[in-house]
Amino acid sequence: MPTPKPEILAAFEAAKGFMPVREGLALYEAAVAAGALGLPLLEVGTYCGRSTILLADAAREAGVAAITVDHHRGSEEQQPGWEYHDPTVVDPEVGLMDTLPAFRRTLHRAGLEDHVIAIVGRSPQVAAAWGGPLGFVFIDGGHTDEHATGDYEGWTPHLAQGGTLVIHDVFPDPADGGQAPYRIYLRALASGDFEELSATDSLRVLRRR
Numbered sequence: 444m445p446t447p448k449p450e451i452l453a454a455f456e457a458a459k460g461f462m463p464v465r466e467g468l469a470l471y472e473a474a475v476a477a478g479a480l481g482l483p484l485l486e487v488g489t490y491c492g493r494s495t496i497l498l499a500d501a502a503r504e505a506g507v508a509a510i511t512v513d514h515h516r517g518s519e520e521q522q523p524g525w526e527y528h529d530p531t532v533v534d535p536e537v538g539l540m541d542t543l544p545a546f547r548r549t550l551h552r553a554g555l556e557d558h559v560i561a562i563v564g565r566s567p568q569v570a571a572a573w574g575g576p577l578g579f580v581f582i583d584g585g586h587t588d589e590h591a592t593g594d595y596e597g598w599t600p601h602l603a604q605g606g607t608l609v610i611h612d613v614f615p616d617p618a619d620g621g622q623a624p625y626r627i628y629l630r631a632l633a634s635g636d637f638e639e640l641s642a643t644d645s646l647r648v649l650r651r652r
């Protein structure tokens with residue numbers, strides 16, 4: 444099982460974000476394997492770059508690009524007054540969340556700036572403008588049905604045959620978390636287009652047949 448170098452793992456653990464280590468290691472393993480297709484690896488949901496570090500390192504190893512998409516204004520549950528709000532990522536001038544500066548600091552500290560293409564925008568709009576095949580799609584964006592469905596419908600058509608689809612925050616039991624990522628995971632399986640490769644806590648790794 445490929446594991447990130449100690450300095451990459453340390454940068455990941457030091458970064459602000461929402462990806463636990465066990466799931467991060469599973470994400471890294473899936474990204475390294477997908478790199479063999481020689482196609483870009485794409486993430487929806489950059490936040491402050493925690494998971495991006497792992498995709499960037501996997502992309503560097505494979506000689507492909509890591510692309511990460513976020514509007515950097517935060518998901519619903521990250522807004523002021525909600526459970527996952529962090530006041531240190533609010534832009535005081537405009538009074539809105541802006542995780543782009545923290546993301547850029549994360550990548551700079553990890554020495555990975557040259558290996559990531561960061562796209563600032565809304566996932567469905569970026570997906571609609573996207574023109575090439577992808578070897579890997581990691582969905583970790585908005586967790587409402589509207590956003591998770593938009594990510595699934597927008598990005599899976601770009602996934603090459605044999606490409607990897609990873610979905611984060613899949614909770615079969617509603618007591619553990621929101622159901623939108625679980626619903627797109629079920630939809631992917633029901634489509635018959637994907638087979639499941641692994642499940643690590645709330646991270647699911649699927650492969651396009």
Ligand SMILES: C[S@@+](CC[C@H](N)C(=O)[O-])C[C@H]1O[C@@H](n2cnc3c(N)ncnc32)[C@H](O)[C@@H]1O
Nearest residue numbers: 460461488490494513514517518565566584585
């Ligand atoms: C759970 S966080 C991502 C966590 C990150 N992957 C990590 O490892 O810490 C979700 C991110 O998705 C972004 N987001 C939510 N809905 C989006 C959309 N429709 N388009 C682009 N970004 C979106 C939010 O701004 C937020 O930064």
